[in-house]
Amino acid sequence: MRTPVVLSLVGIAFLGLPVLAPAYYVTLMLPFMAYGVVLLGLNLLFGYTGLVSFGHALFIGIGAYTGAVLTTHLGVRHMELILPAAALAAAVVAAPVGALCVRYVKIYFGMLTLAFGMVFYTFLLKFYKLTGGDEGMRMLRPYLLGSEWPGFSKTAYLIGPYYYFSLAVLVLATLLMWRIVRSPFGLCLKTIRDNPLKAESLGVSVPRYRWYAFMISAVYAGAGGALLATPTGNVDPTLAYWTHSGNIVFMVLLGGFSSFFGPLLGAFAFIFLQDTVMSVFPYWRLIFGAVLAFIVIFAPGGLMGLFARGRRPVEVSRA
Amino acid sequence: MILEARDIRKLYGAYVALDGVSLSIREGEFVSIIGPNGAGKSTLINVLTGVLQPSGGSVRFKGKDIGGIGTVALTRLGMARSFQLVQIFPELTVLETLQAAVVSRLGRGARLFASLAGDSQVQADALEVASLFGLADKAHALARELPQGDKKLLDVASAFALRPEIILLDEPTSGVSTADKHAIMEILVGAAKRIGLRAIIQVEHDMDIVFGYSDRIIALHQGKLLADATPAEIEADARVVDMVVGRRRH
Known part of the structure; x- marks a missing residue:
């Protein structure tokens, strides 16, 4: 009963936040919700399948650039169309990339995903006429529910309709992922994570299921990327840079990859911690490096692991 | 004839792991493969289960050539296996482990x-197998927290949950206390009858288990077939006893 109560309270807080909290903090919730969608997918690969991708920013970049191209060049402004298009574009790229990457595991998988991410980053950077190079492209304000919300200033739009739209997408993405990890498919992924040899002996086609998980995680990253692009109004190659991939892996570790909600908590903590640290100390990566080291050494279960420690022992031995 | 291997050869470079091994497994048989270390038992199991492509000869399961077709395809054809070293899913419960096998069998993955x-x-089938193997009361325990004997049982039980026609067990009682070995074998044989298994092949070192449960024994030595006979015939063959079986306690 504890989880439903906590979720209900969190839900109420999220719904009331635009009314109760200062606009600045509400705008910080927008990247949290976008990353939340990304991380739900990433953790299907990481926490449930046992594959650590260091190149997932590739799919965030694809999603964000899809949104930018659609709004600026193709005149498609409806977010209800942009999100599935971004997810589809990510899936199209993920199909061959994933088919190749899932043939490898551990560090080789991680390095391959990193390599593909950097290939895309370089493409974004160097094909100036197509991508805008290091300046990137504009992401025009998308229509929500068929409306441009003309009476709303940019901030009002972001902390009003766009906030609730993002929240709805995050909730939908969470419900879908909740279903996936508790499905027969999700169980097969867990068998692969725990023991691929044994999984094969039970008839689970390891490469195929890893590929499915890779595709789903890319779809989530694509949709999250499109969601992420709107608040900044601009997309640029750093979205696909390897440090961005590192950040999202950090978020998962921070929250705890063994828990379904861990990555969401990680995204939340990362965004607000980054904002707080940056406001008082310019070398925020120094602090974050120390935090990462602390988590890996002392709290491998992440923040969720720390919370759960009072209730039962947490052992994180995999990956 | 369910499973038939003809003139199997398996080479690792210049090393001959299997040299012209032929065998056949018939309906209802419990067959044990014995031999000293390096005799080729594990290689034979890996060839029979489609993991390794033989360098020569053929393996047919239900009339179909299965040489090197891979574990997943063979599982779907109706052959399951367990491993010498216990293979479990540490973070899954007993029930989830069995559910995974049932999900795979039903093609619902x-x-x-x-x-x-x-x-x-899925729930009912998994629980049924858990009961058959005496694991029902531990259905919600994590696999990694089980005692060693129960881990072994779970490993074998998950193979049974596939409801295969034939099962290959690589040392089903290895790593288990002597006191537990016969209990495990009794459970295993009882479960085999219950699910209508057509044949069991096991690789085993414990000769009490081999002679106590086998209809037929296949002895390997240095990659070659030394004998293929009933337990009584094997026991009466001084050459096999000297080379493979050793002196048994009665």
């Missing part, structure tokens, strides 16, 4: 949005 908990057939 690709169901993305179906509820596992709501699949009554």
